[in-house]
Amino acid sequence: MATADFVVVANRLPVDRVVGPDGAETWRTSPGGLVAALEPVMHQVDGAWVGWGGQADLALEPFEANGIRLIPIRLSAREVAEYYEGFANDTIWPLYHDVIAPPQYHREWWDSYVTVNRRFAEAAAEAVAQNGTVWVHDYQLQLVPQMVRALRPDVTIGYFHHIPFPMHGLYAQLPWRDQVLRGLLGADVIGFQRAQDASYFVAAVRRRLKYDTKATTISVPVDEQTRTVIAKAFPISIDTAPYLELIEKPEVQARAAEIRESLGNPKTILLGVDRLDYTKGILHRIKAYGELLDAGRLKVEDATLVQVASPSRERVDAYVQLRDEIELAVGRINGDTDTMDHSAIRYLHQAFPREEMVALYLAADVMLVTALRDGMNLVAKEYVATRADNRGALVLSEFTGAADELRQAVRVNPHDIEDLKDAIMTAVEMPRAEQSKRMRSLRRRVLEHDVNAWSSSFLEALATARAART
The missing domain is CATH 3.40.50.2000 (Glycogen Phosphorylase B;)
Known part of the structure; x- marks a missing residue:
């Protein structure tokens, strides 16, 4: 050879x-x-x-x-x-x-x-x-x-x-x-x-x-x-070129609008994208969101959480148990809060091609990256790369490697549910001018420091x- x-x-x-x-x-x-x-x-x-x-x-x-x-x-x-x-x-x-x-x-x-x-x-x-x-x-x-x-x-x-x-x-x-x-x-x-x-x-x-x-x-x-x-x-970091190409495609933009429509055109779409893993803080995120709905700080007519959890290590017991716990939590919150026209959480236990992920990023107003511990977390960088209009807000766990670089994100300790709830509300209520200021800085970092x-x-x-x- x-x-x-x-x-x-x-x-x-x-x-x-x-x-x-x-x-x-x-x-x-x-x-x-x-x-x-x-x-x-x-x-x-x-x-x-x-x-x-x-x-x-x-x-x-x-x-x-x-x-x-x-x-x-x-x-x-x-x-x-x-x-x-x-x-x-x-x-x-x-x-x-x-x-x-x-x-x-x-x-x-x-x-x-x-x-x-x-x-x-x-x-x-x-x-x-x-x-x-x-x-x-x-x-x-x-x-x-x-x-x-x-x-x-x-x-x-x-x-x-x-x-x-x-x-x-x-x-x-x-x-x-x-x-x-x-x-x-x-x-x-x-x-x-x-x-x-x-x-x-x-x-x-x-x-x-x-x-x-x-x-x-x-x-x-x-x-x-x-x-x-x-x-x-x-x-x-990420290869930014495919994301910059996809956000310009009319069919991807149309798909983003279709996603919003399918969710009932809420004022705010919150998005989580993770491998189904106990390190990603998915349960903490769902708990915080559910408590915001219970307290009336968010309303199901105005906000929807889309949680993508791609299958992972399905033969390891800890992952099987985590999936059961997440699905129980989602079912309870939806059962308590859904209306005929609006669902609190759209939970998707599946992987999607990059084109669909970019459409989701474009549709989302708030990206939730609440890992309990993560080497980097490239999802945060992917979301930022797609925000060419400088709109949107990123909630980012301080326990991710990305937090060292993406300093204009809304930083959060995901172990502190009250802090997580406040961070989500800060992102939801962030004025457009502040969104733009933060996102410009975040995108500059991601585009200059690519893979x-x-x-x-x-x-x-x-x-x-x-x-x-x-």
Whole structure:
């Protein structure tokens, strides 16, 4: 197999397998920020992408799709259950999100995580050219940087952590805490969404491994010498171009008007768009909205909450329970407040194509991003990108990475229901002039710091690291 100068390693391939009615297999570009961010980069360099095909026991030879060389990793059904649903999403995910749900610690899950990480690392080491670059992504693959370095000390290695990194008091619960830190320190550059996350990681390294640290640099002992690792924030963003194109399309604008009409043309449409996940604060949002209706601060004739909750990890018990709780809460509020012509909450447990999402963004007067903990939250940036008329208001949790950048949003502590209610009312009642002033500032930030700026800044840091090694 020909090697590549630049290899991306991520849990998933950038394409989804689609089998037609006739059994014919095709590959469709995956939705999501990471693929949008890296696809242009992959086309500019001699690149390859290592990832899982998304289905258990799917054995595939390397192939090319959309001009990108793809190297599939096979996972057995047991590995999907233990490495992915188990350790990645029932141990690391809840632990790194401030233990909103309790993490589960099982040695067999950890063993599977090690095994699968090694498989990814070996594929990357085989795929990368001499003195090439490997860029590893996210919490499913935290051991891969060190494993690649052991196999290929000649390459430059980057790692980007898309979710939060917890403070040491929480991180220290992890039975395999030191192994994970050493795994990550195999990279030359470790990127985080927030400066806070980077500082938590550096503090964990200093406290647990006793390595010397200074600001964003870590000195990692190697034999008789040291190797310098950079750990700092590189806040990810969105590809703004498709959103700017879609908001100009007459059919998308007409769909936005149709959505308002279908909801009874309320004065205010509030919108929540989330994966169905306990970190997103959906129940807190629904509770606050219901209490505003109960108190008469909002009226069902004047306001409608549209909540899109796309299906997620439906075989994990915590997610099954969350869906039941949300549907019960929605049913109770609608039962108590709906009229024949108006519904308090339009709840949609499904995913929508980008065109429909943009129409929803255009229709919405208030965007509610009330995550209890979030690495970034790109929905906030998507909403802002679509507001070319500088209208609308964004309510944004201070516990999202986006809150560090989108400072003109209405900031809120979603754990404080009274604060959340007041923030919603501030957004609903915000004068047009203030909306315009805030939104202009928000859009300037999102349009200037787009996904291309993010990938460029990280790749520049990798280039600097490579130059320092030679």
